[in-house]
Amino acid sequence: MKIIIIGNGMVGYKFCEKLVERSPAAFDITVFGEELRPAYDRVHLSDYFIGKSGEDLHLNTEAWYAQNKITLHLGDPVTGINRPEKTITSFKGITLPYDVLVMATGSAAMVPPIHGVEKKGVFVYRTIEDLDLIRGYAKNAKKAAVLGGGLLGLEAAKAMLDLGIKKTHVIEFAPRLMPRQLDDIGAATLKNKLTALGLSIHTLKHTYQVLGEERVTGIQFADESELSVDMLVISTGIKARDELASQCGIETGARGGIVVNDQLQTSDPSVFAIGECAVHKDMIYGLVAPGYEMAEVLASHLCQAKAGGSRTGKKTFTGFDMSTKLKLVGTDVASFGDPFISTEKVRTILFEDKLNGIYKRLNISSDGKHLLGGILVGEASGYNMLLQQYKNKMLLPSNPEDLILMQRDDKKESSDSIASLPDDALICSCEGVTKDTICRSVSESGCETIDAIKKCTKAGTGCGGCVPMMKDLLVHTMKLNGKYIRNVLCEHFAYSRQELYDLIKIHGLKSFNEVLDRFGKGDGCELCKPPVSSILASLWNEMILKKGNDTAQDSNDRFLANIQKGGTYSVVPRIPGGEITPDKLIAIGGVAKKYNLYTKITGAQRIDLFGAHISDLPLIWEELIAAGFESGHAYGKALRTVKSCVGSTWCRFGLHDSVSYAIRIEERYRGLRAPHKLKSAVSGCIRECAEARSKDFGIIATEKGWNLFVCGNGGSKPQHAVLLASDIDSETCIKYIDRFLMFYITTADPLTRTAPWLNKMEGGIDYLRNVVVHDSLGMGVQWEKDMQLLVDSYSCEWKAAIENPEIRKRFNHFVNAPAQKDPAVQFDELRGQKKPASWNKITG
Secondary structure (H helix, E strand, O other): OEEEEEEEOOOHHHHHHHHHOOOOOOOOOEOOOOOOOOOOOOOOOHHHHHHOOOOHEEEEOHHHHHHEEEEEOOOOEEEEEEEOOOOEEEEEOOOEEEEEEEEEEOOOOOOOOOOOOOOEEEEEEOOOHHHHHHHHHHHHOOEEEEEOOHHHHHHHHHHHHHHOOEEEEEOOOOOOOOOOOHHHHHHHHHHHHHOOEEEEEEOOOEEEEEEEEOOOOOOEEOOEEEEEEEEEEEOEEEEOOOOOHHHHOOOOOOOOOHHHHHHOOOOOEEEOOOOHHHEEEEEEEHHHHHHHHHHHHHHHHHHHHHHOOOOOOOOOOOOOOOOEEEOOEEEEEEEEEOOOOOOEEEEEEEEEEEEEEEEEEEEOOOOOOOOOEEEEEOOOOOOHHHHHHHHHHOOOOOHHHOOOOOOOOOOOHHHHHHHHHHOOOOOOOOOOHHHHHHHHHHHHOOOHHHHHHHHHHHHOOOOOOOHHHHHHHHHHHHHOOOOOOOOOOEEEEEOHHHHHHHHHHHHOOHHHHHHHHHHEEEOOOOHHHHHHHHHHHHHOOOOOOOOOOOOHHOOHHHHOOOOOOOOEEEEEEHHHHOOOHHHHHHHHHHHHHHHHOEEEEEOOOOEEEEOOOOOHHHHHHHHHHOOOEEEOOOOOOOOEEEEEEHHHHOOOOOOOHHHHHHHHHHHHHHOOEOOEEEEEEOOOOOOOOOHHOOOEEEEEOOOOOEEEEOOOEEOOOOOEEEEEEEEEEEHHHHHHHHHHHHHHHHHOOOOOOOHHHHHOOOOHHHHHHHHOOOOOOHHHHHHHHHHHHHHOOOOHHHHHHHHHHHHHHOOOOOOOOOOOOOOOOEEEEEEEEEEEHHHHHOOO
């Protein structure tokens, strides 16, 4: 059977893949592609602006087509179809016969009828070639506008920010952003989040014309208002590529698209259409998952026909659920089912957190039994289970509002919820993979990692949104089979972090190479080197840049400073408890002025100095140390700060001297290395000015002593710390903190904050309290001794670095010219200080 596929996009490639999987020798397949490169991942197209190459985005190599006996013609679009003769003709003059013709021509960017769109500086956002043009033009642009506030438009806006164009406008014709996915409140929440990131949002704007003679200089709206911009990116939707079908008389839809039936068959029985060029029951699907489902259905039919059966078998395309979850400019946005339904037979539950920019809406049946749809903005960790609740018509809990109340960071779906899903529950929409298929890959095929499941089932290889649920199914299935999941570091170590911690301690190993030789294999990688280095630092508290450990450190640790935008470094001296003398303030000011550093007071009561050249770091550290400062460990997975209010010393509400206690706490745990960064605070009364309950461990004064709270964090998913012990004296509080921190250090996974560590702990805070306060494991005294050893062995890493000639000489940009600074580092002026030069200036 000769099959010709017109179009080599994601759906055309997926169709080839499906045919090869089913019957590799049954078809003579030829593919014609318009672009010069093989099929690539358009879903992650924006990654092209943050470092990925075109080859990185390729779905496969040209060699793959040849290996599977598929003839691939790139840069040679089909220009004509002769239906009576059943032949096609290409741009380069190739004429070939077909038995089956598959149109996978996709879509083009829809450009509204606006005056002046032909001017230089106006672009569409569709292909890698489009992105190359945008990137080239953006070098000389300072202000950009994106026409379209939907999914594609916001992706384009992110691309503008990635290109360094900080003044970017988003223009939307509708009254709100993402009008097909979000209601008014959800869109307003998203708008606030995007505005905070620097985007300017304009809704209810009808663009009339593009201003400028040859190049764009601005935009004029129908209300005669104008907006000055240097470039315009149009991303207002898609238009089905149906011109070939129209030319040869195949039926097309009233609003475009090649009309297909449930078998994806056009008005010509030998011609089929899949993907964004097809219109099925008046619907054109603009997402990749429906296109993949079409590819699956058509491949099934053709294989059945080749085997002698009818092409009208059981597998049909009857439509596709358009539920989706995306991260737009760093913000989670999801919608499922009918997000807007509003009748007397529907109950709606709303959750809105304006402080953190979170909005959630659930639409449920009037009897409270079934989920009908919903919207999630700002926090969408529960999306996967909510989607399953909706699609499988599962009964809701008695208090359905619990489904959208704030969940703890990294909290896993309960095993009961996973177990309750039916076997045919669709987990991966992109590849059409069910719960049963994933579970059988674990229990029958021996897949015990997510990567193994991906290779076996292809689940999770599309948009990746189903991976969290795949992990839950993996854990659930492994437990059912009586297996223990060992969270090993990587392929070089067959041990978890906890196991390696114990092994390194028992055997007294002091360097990464010793650990690798004794318990690992190969050379190690970026996944295992930082965790092992962290363990070594947590156990022995030795200088992290000593020979044998230096190259295994995380990138910031290697330079004892945070690498910042533009290739410079930031310096953050420790200011215990936030208390500083005027002389020390003057010293910091002098250093900042001498080395021309951008200076900012942080929310953690410290002073950040930005823009240091690598060769200046030892000189800056010397001057700060001479003034009485030491490393603030802002670069390490270590204790950062202990924030404080002024307490009873100055505040009339203060119960205890919170500053003195904060200084004592910070000087005790300074430099302590852990699986993740640690933050603390001490408040002098219940007014909580130091925000102790948002820290990994926080202390609040009471009439009788101190309350100790643990396992809180701020960030994108804030979580309040929970009470561990109340009304305790200062010494007992420190004893409990010693135990708590050592328990965390010895048992947490790499890069796990204390909040998710507690969330995953069997028994939760009650178990933790038994271990720390009641010493249920009998480890309290040992942990206190271990902590005291770390406290006694502390030394300032900056001081050690400048006093060691071998370490100090590493801090040069050019080995053969130590005094020369990096000429590529450039700065602009901002409010009397410097800032990194824009991407356009550096590359221009």
